[in-house]
Amino acid sequence: MTADATSGPGALPMRVPAEGLPARVRIYEVGARDGLQNEKATVPTEVKAEFVRRLAGAGLSTVEATSFVHPKWVPQLADAEELFPMVRDLPVELPVLVPNERGLDRALALGARTVALFASATESFAKANLNRTVDESLAMFEPVAARAKGEGLRIRAYVSMVFGDPWEGPVPVGQAVQVCRALMDMGADELSLGDTIGVATAGHVAAVLTALKEAGVAVEATGVHFHDTYGQALANTLAALQHGVTTVDASAGGLGGCPYAKSATGNLATEDLVWMLQGLGIETGVDLGRLTATSVWMAEQLGRPSPSRTVRALSHQEQ
Template identity: 45%
Template sequence: MIFPKEIEIIEVGPRDGLQNEPKQISTEQKKQLISQLYAAGIERMETVSFVNPKLVPQMADSAEIAQFCNDLGLQYIALTPNVKAIDRAIEAKVPQIAVFVGASSTFNQKNINKTTSESLIECKPIFEKAKKEDIFIRAYVSMAFTCPYEGHVSFSDVVDVCKHFIELGADEIDIGDTNGKANPKMVYERFSRLKDLFPETTFVGHFHDTQKMALENVLAAMQAGVTKFDSSIGGLGGCPFSPGATGNVSTEELVRMLTEMGCQTNLDVDQLLKISPYAKSLSSRI
């Protein structure tokens, strides 16, 4: 087996983990969570989403959270699903942005009311604006394995989205098991083929734990040469447009596994374990 010397963990709890919570979480509570994660050694974190606050009330304080992250000196990621969002991110002096497109067009339509093709077209001006400001661009390929509406997602559909992102100039591509139904064989095969097709591209693994195989899927991706993974403190998260999907792979469980295997993460496992109860207390789903 392959055990990389170093693994980068990107924390997504403050955004992906909290944005769909039905009860309002205060700005101060979010700041406290971000501060604790930063103190535990997290160097890169997805913290805000510049979406319409009427559609996602939980992210209405994104500008204030962004300023807080700037003051901390944190390398943070802001989700920017459209041109208006990237304009707000630029105004907030965000260092990194993320866009997302579903490899499953049905999921994409249910999520943002656009086909995959329409979303890819809309990405172009977002990339152009970010590149002009020298902002790092993360590109998510959602539903990259299976879909609750379409079932199996073809590898060619995943490749098409990746190819488009690469042509636009993505700095990294995040391959998402959005509904948590992937298995290690599928993960290993897809990442291996993607890395063969696009050897110069940085790929990130994003796994949900619906079938309790997120850690196993991380191991499978590592065997294919992936060394960057998203995780969420306390296993927070879940997508409202993916029925039955549970949270992301837990940061503390992932770091503990990697540490015991001798993979360096530069994160304090004990501190993460202490933060987890607070993170879970913010969620009504755990």
């Protein structure tokens, strides 16, 4: 085992690689979409575009740019048509969320190459978020996925409430796996397992990943999306890495939650994730200094300190 460390201001963690972990992790940055959709005040389009540019400049290879959801439901992202052309030529993957065929039409018209669908593992959240049953929502996604595949697009499928639901409580593992399998069968290239209200623990994460593998879902096609409601996001991430997951969703500065689940607090902060991964000797391609500076800048735009502990530590922000 080898270890190295850097000292001084802005120090990086001591690198102590652990056995059984991937050599590299792809961070799927959701701050510009999932992070900003909850803001009470509308963030100016140019600020959003600059946020995406700075995230890309910090070395993040995947930055979810926006959502083509009807403005009535997510007014903070009503400027998708204006925003996407401002960033689409960046040399990174720029997925966009599409809720239905109309959303796909809008994304295709602007040249999007990766789209994300947003499903639910529970009936209660499907009703709250999509006003449909789980089966009805899956039926709605089938023609969207078919058209996207026909256009040569890459498809990501978010599955929310995989681990717990604010109305239904703990979610049976088999129930979550069934929805995941259905989405893969309709052509999704990648899953994102959402701990939407942050109730997962490491053992539960391991159980879901094991069940997915037994259901024929390749771990290479599986990503994780943890919220830090109970302070478990990094522990859950480590459990996922131990099971072979190499795609982890995170939000710069810890921005975001879920507008349809009031108990959902912020996403796992990208800086906190990068600090842990660097300490484990896992490559990400991300410049932590530039990423931290980006989140400090965004916090200034929003008028409040970043909730990320790593951002605060490295930038000496005060609560």
